Amino acid sequence: MEYILEVENLTKRYESFVLNKVSFYLENGKITGFIGRNGAGKTTTFKSLFNFVHPDDGEVKVFGKSFKDNELEIKGRLGFVLGSASYYPNKKIKTITEAAKTFYSKWDEQIYRSYLSRFALDENKTVAKLSSGMKVKYALSLALSHHAELLILDEPTSGLDPVSRDEILQIFLDLAEQGITILFSTHITSDLDYCADNIIYIKEGEIIAANKLADFINQYQILEFTKENLSKDLISKSIGHRRTKTGTSLLFNKGMVVEHPHKKVKTDLDAIMVHLEQEHSL
Amino acid sequence: MKKLLKKELLLSFHPTAAIFVAMAAMVLIPNYPYYVSFFYAGLAVFFTCITGRENNDVFFSMMLPISKKDIVKARYGYVLLIELTQILLAVGFALIKSVLQFPANSAGIEANMAMFGVALFMLSIFNLIFFAIYYRNVKKPGVAAIFASVAYFLLLGIFEMLVFIIPFARDKIDTFDPLFWEYKLIILAVGVVSFIVINILSYLSSVKNFSKQDI
Numbered sequence: 489m490e491y492i493l494e495v496e497n498l499t500k501r502y503e504s505f506v507l508n509k510v511s512f513y514l515e516n517g518k519i520t521g522f523i524g525r526n527g528a529g530k531t532t533t534f535k536s537l538f539n540f541v542h543p544d545d546g547e548v549k550v551f552g553k554s555f556k557d558n559e560l561e562i563k564g565r566l567g568f569v570l571g572s573a574s575y576y577p578n579k580k581i582k583t584i585t586e587a588a589k590t591f592y593s594k595w596d597e598q599i600y601r602s603y604l605s606r607f608a609l610d611e612n613k614t615v616a617k618l619s620s621g622m623k624v625k626y627a628l629s630l631a632l633s634h635h636a637e638l639l640i641l642d643e644p645t646s647g648l649d650p651v652s653r654d655e656i657l658q659i660f661l662d663l664a665e666q667g668i669t670i671l672f673s674t675h676i677t678s679d680l681d682y683c684a685d686n687i688i689y690i691k692e693g694e695i696i697a698a699n700k701l702a703d704f705i706n707q708y709q710i711l712e713f714t715k716e717n718l719s720k721d722l723i724s725k726s727i728g729h730r731r732t733k734t735g736t737s738l739l740f741n742k743g744m745v746v747e748h749p750h751k752k753v754k755t756d757l758d759a760i761m762v763h764l765e766q767e768h769s770l
Numbered sequence: 771m772k773k774l775l776k777k778e779l780l781l782s783f784h785p786t787a788a789i790f791v792a793m794a795a796m797v798l799i800p801n802y803p804y805y806v807s808f809f810y811a812g813l814a815v816f817f818t819c820i821t822g823r824e825n826n827d828v829f830f831s832m833m834l835p836i837s838k839k840d841i842v843k844a845r846y847g848y849v850l851l852i853e854l855t856q857i858l859l860a861v862g863f864a865l866i867k868s869v870l871q872f873p874a875n876s877a878g879i880e881a882n883m884a885m886f887g888v889a890l891f892m893l894s895i896f897n898l899i900f901f902a903i904y905y906r907n908v909k910k911p912g913v914a915a916i917f918a919s920v921a922y923f924l925l926l927g928i929f930e931m932l933v934f935i936i937p938f939a940r941d942k943i944d945t946f947d948p949l950f951w952e953y954k955l956i957i958l959a960v961g962v963v964s965f966i967v968i969n970i971l972s973y974l975s976s977v978k979n980f981s982k983q984d985i
Contacts, residue, residue, distance in 0.1 A: 535984075535985070538832070539832075539838075540829075540832055540984070540985040541984035541985065542982070542984060559835075559837060560835045560836070560837060561835075563833075563834065563835035563836075564835040568833050569833070570829060570833070574826055575825055575826040575827070575829060575830040576781055576825045576826075576827070576830065577825070578825075579780075579781060579825075583780050583781070584780075584781065584830075586780055587776060587777040587780040587781050588777075588834060590773045590776060590777070591773060591777075591834045591835050591836060592835065
């Protein structure tokens with residue numbers, strides 16, 4: 489299969505953190521959510537993908553071409569948004585656009601105007617006067633107006649109210665329908681439930697899952713036990729745990745047969761993540 | 771280069787840069803160490819870089835289809851434009867001064883060809899030091915400005931002192947144009963060549979340093 493983005497063994501070592509052999513692949517026209525708790529390595533991964541930081545090892549291919557050898561061509565075909573439009577707060581967005589568009593050979597003024605109108609963006613406003621949701625929409629307008637085939641966004645829904653978040657996610661769905669591939673990081677799991685086809689899960693600098701979202705959720709089961717029914721054997725067989733009001737819930741692989749009395753708990757992305765990330769031991 | 775300069779002028783230009791460039795008019799002050807006026811061009815460089823830091827300029831630039839080398843090239847193009855504009859303006863003011871026959875400058879060298887040659891050299895040293903530090907860590911333009919400013923004022927002191935203590939400099943260099951023009955033309959030529967060579971070397975080294983830097 490031909491992938492839009494191929495990342496293999498991407499490694500970046502810092503004194504207190506290691507992005508360790510990160511590998512994943514993006515399929516054309518799919519929405520992929522990149523999740524992990526704060527500090528897990530999501531932003532470092534994005535920065536390493538596009539040479540903001542220098543990876544110690546690994547290879548990144550975009551549109552089948554090595555990013556390192558084809559940086560400018562590839563950047564011209566993708567939209568990369570780190571932290572919404574948090575640049576030049578006192579500049580009017582029309583000034584920023586004027587400066588940016590000259591670098592894109594495929595810039596389409598008509599499409600840009602249509603996005604401004606669709607997102608109700610006033611180009612005479614400064615970035616500082618845009619709400620968080622509007623900043624994301626502006627960043628998207630810039631990216632989409634040069635016909636980006638791949639959109640990579642770092643926490644685009646972070647800090648947005650539920651309505652703005654929903655709007656952004658609906659835009660993602662529309663874009664995916666048009667064949668645009670989207671990778672966005674988030675720690676809000678409901679964003680992924682709503683629109684993601686695939687999921688990449690990073691924990692402490694390592695990818696622990698890169699699956700279809702439904703497959704990822706279906707591989708787990710969460711069962712709740714009272715204090716009396718909980719045994720050390722059960723805990724050792726589980727892959728995550730969480731204290732609850734009435735006992736302890738444990739995360740197991742789906743095939744795992746458990747004979748102790750238990751109660752089934754709804755197994756969704758949020759619950760899986762919470763169990764996998766639990767740090768204190770039982 | 772045209773696109774890169776356009777981006778710099780639209781997004782990195784700060785109104786104070788225009789004011790600092792206009793400081794070229796300081797060569798009209800009757801008694802003044804005129805090299806000070808060119809330091810304002812250096813200040814404009816610092817203000818541009820610190821404003822860029824606050825505006826996430828490097829981050830924005832990295833998202834565009836331009837390389838790190840282009841980001842450095844854009845900044846050098848912009849900085850040289852500011853510095854040369856200020857020099858050209860100062861040349862204009864010096865000509866006006868000459869036509870109006872201002873009295874001799876008792877606080878430093880006359881605004882003559884040699885002074886412009888030395889100013890070009892001093893600005894190139896400012897750039898060399900500023901960018902050597904800045905492109906190792908674009909988050910700290912203040913440190914770069916401190917070192918570059920100290921170097922600039924040391925040179926300013928040395929060059930002003932030379933026209934006081936060396937008889938040749940006092941009698942032939944610190945004079946109105948076109949007197950002894952052949953000596954002053956040599957200094958101007960050395961200044962122009964050093965400005966070109968030092969800035970090219972500085973640019974190449976900055977590209978190397980910035981390419982290695984994690985953003």
